[in-house]
Amino acid sequence: MNRKLLFVLGPVTGLVMFGAVVLIATFLTNREYKEPYRAPAAIVDATPRAAGLTDEKAAADATNRAKPYVEVEYRAFPVVGSRVAIWAVAQLHLLFAAFVLAVPIFAVLIEAIGYKTGDRRYDRLAHEFTKLLSVSFSLTATFGAALTFMLIILYPKFTNYMMSVFSPTFLPYVGLFFAEAFFLYTYYYGWGKFHPLVHLFLGIGLNVVGTSIMLIANAWLTFMMSPNGISDGGALISTWDAIYNFTWMPINVHRFIANVAFGGSVAAAYAAFKFLHATTDEERAHYDWMGYIGNFVAIIAFLPLPFAGYWLAKEIYAYSQTLGLTMMGGAFSWLFIIQAVLIGNLFLGANYYLWLGMGRVEGARSVQRFIKYLLIAIAVCFMVWATPRSIIATVAEIRAMGGSSHPILGFLGVMSAKNTAVNILILTTFMSFLLYRRTGKTATVSWAKAGHAAQLLIFASAAIIVISLGIYGYFVEASVRIGLSVPQVSSVLFAMVAITTIDVFLFRRPRMTGDVRWGRMPAVSQYVLIFIAVTFTWLMGLMGYVRSGLRQHWHVYGVIRDTSPDAFTPTLGFATQVVSLTVLLFFVLIGFVFWLASLHDLPDYDPVHSPHSPLLAADGHKAERSS
Amino acid sequence: MNILVVLAVAAVFALLRFRRANLLVWAGAWWVGLYVIFRFGFSAPIPSSVVSLYMGIVSIAILAYVSSSEERREEVSRPLVRFMTETRYAALLGATVVAIPALAAANVYVQMNVPLEPPLFPRTVHPASPTEITVHDKKIDLDAGENPYLELAISHPEEFRKHVENGRRVYYQNCVFCHGDNMTANGMFVHGLDPIPTNFADQGAISILRDTYLFWRISKGGPGLPEEAAPWDTAMPAWEKFLKEEEIWDAILFLYDFTGQKPRAKEEVHTQ
Incomplete structure (x- = not known):
């Protein structure tokens, strides 16, 4: 460029830049905040308005200083409200807690079988179940802490009352929680590091501590439903009586059994998830077997569950007719129709899985021909159980029926029919399991024919007793009818024990007619396992809502009244939506647990052999070129 | 019970047994037969809400049965696969494809033509008493x-x-x-x-x-x-x-x- 021009442009550019800086500075200075003009203070202070404002401020300050402390009864949770928030968090806490309590029960049993038989497969299986525990334990604790804080924040007065009644139980609860953490992590991380008996002791310790925690928590929630050990005004008289209230023991038994069934089903769902992802026959065989064991645990625990539920319902009715009627005849009775549909599906699903499982064994056709009879029994019992007493019908339909109950189907809507149906369902499921157990085997003992005949006779006798007592129940008063459930249940339990005992001796040294081919299961069987786990979870959520909602407008039944804006019973549709959403959240979180557990099996990250490694990419190019 | 309806259904089942019908035909026959019995087999008619409940259970049970073993799955799926893949069934397949939405439309038409009635309410017959x-x-x-x-x-x-x-x-x-x-x-x-x-x-x-x-x-x-x-x-x-x-x-x-x-x-x- 011309040097003369540079000489001219240099100062010009400098001037332009200087001008620009001046302009910008002026612009910014003009935009600076300036105090507006105000008249001198002496004049302003003299106006009545300013004096009034000063007086108002002083009065407000004085009021604030004199404000007394008032304990708040409720605080609101944003958007969804306090009830839904507490409901969802409590349900999630409970679902994870149930899982964490259940898995060690059967993990220890399976480990003990492995120790006794020396079969390493059992040890591996128990370890695999335990893998799911550590993250679940953390989630349980997190939801427990969230629930506690939310109770204190949202329901301070009620929480304070519960603290006053149960104060001696809280510190032992915390102590047991520490003990559970100790046993759980030592049990999990100490796998294979101790003598097997020491390790088994740790597992038993974990179960004892876990169950004790459940017993304490059950005392709190059952006290809310059937308070005891307090004066008419709600003052504590005896902590032990408050703990050992009317529904404490039935809930303890019901929850213990239900937890095992639930835990088994979720563990089976984990196995199904792994089966569906398996790439080798060995993996498929292992996870097929794991799913089978999980489902077996779930079904064995599930069979006595209706009886435990029946006892709980009976105790609730005995404690208060109002609670009993609210449950079985009032606002919550329709939920029991949904319950019947869910349990019917569970029975059908469990049987279907066993029937599909017969296909694992060569030569199963001889046993599979019985499926149609078992299915008919299950479908008929399912229909009986799901038949409502008061039917949803149009006016024309009611007039055609001659009343709100059908002249024939009306008989199926009462407890006699329901009890009979559930007992036959249990017997049928047991028969399915028995048939599955003997698939591919032939009894070789000399008394085989007599043994089979005895089994058939016991089964038929139990069925006849159950049905006869069910029919007899229509002709006696309610208290006698309720009492008939005891011989019905006893005959079913006796049949199950007697037939199993005969079966064990009958098939002691059987002739094998076909091998069990673990892993040879259609994919649909694995979806059945997942379906069973989801149905169990949904059922727990639904029936938990029934138990808790029965109190209606009471926090502690008859003692602490619910005066919050949520003191109404939500519609059934809304309740089922909340339960469904909670179940969905649980499965998202348990999916996370499954994923974390499966990371354990993956090989460590290796930068050399990583598919994204530049070294491997370079090798790949070399390989391509050489080929 | 309407004995004639029950006997008619039993006669159809006997005919299918005599003709040694395929499992798929049996599954369909059971579904239709039970629907007919629930709908028309009782002298005091069963309300539609209960019929729907029962048919749901029947549907699940039939599906469970036809898929409960490899042979049954094979027996049911074989004619379906043939129907959908063989050219000689092309016209029938086309008719089926048209018939499904047509049946759905006909169902809507039938549902919309029922006489006006008050809506259904799940009534609580034994409400809870106060204490x-x-x-x-x-x-x-x-x-x-x-x-x-x-x-x-x-x-x-x-x-x-x-x-x-x-x-x-x-x-x-x-x-x-x-x-x-x-x-x-x-x-x-x-x-x-x-x-x-x-x-x-x-x-x-x-x-x-x-x-x-x-x-x-x-x-x-x-x-x-x-x-x-x-x-x-x-x-x-x-x-x-x-x-x-x-x-x-x-x-x-x-x-x-x-x-x-x-x-x-x-x-x-x-x-x-």
């Missing part, structure tokens, strides 16, 4: 209480019969017009009522209830029902305005005596 009520300024404990004249049946049978006879008088002077001569909810006013009154002869009605519950229902009637039971959904009057307490208890004695039933006994709470 205590006040009748004629006297508090009645519904949980812990019971009919004060019931124990006379053992201690003073003659006195007891007098109360039952008084109950008979109360019933035939007041209740018979709706609940009927034989207590089967067929009184002369019944055709003007929706819902119709309780059928006391039904085994699943008063026998599963305690007598205090009946006292509550009779004394407070429709106006005393909780919201869950829709207080406007019954024509039962509050009889405390017309009857004395003793008359209500006597009427309850008569209801159980006439129908040969007993009230649900007060249950003992487990001892601790």
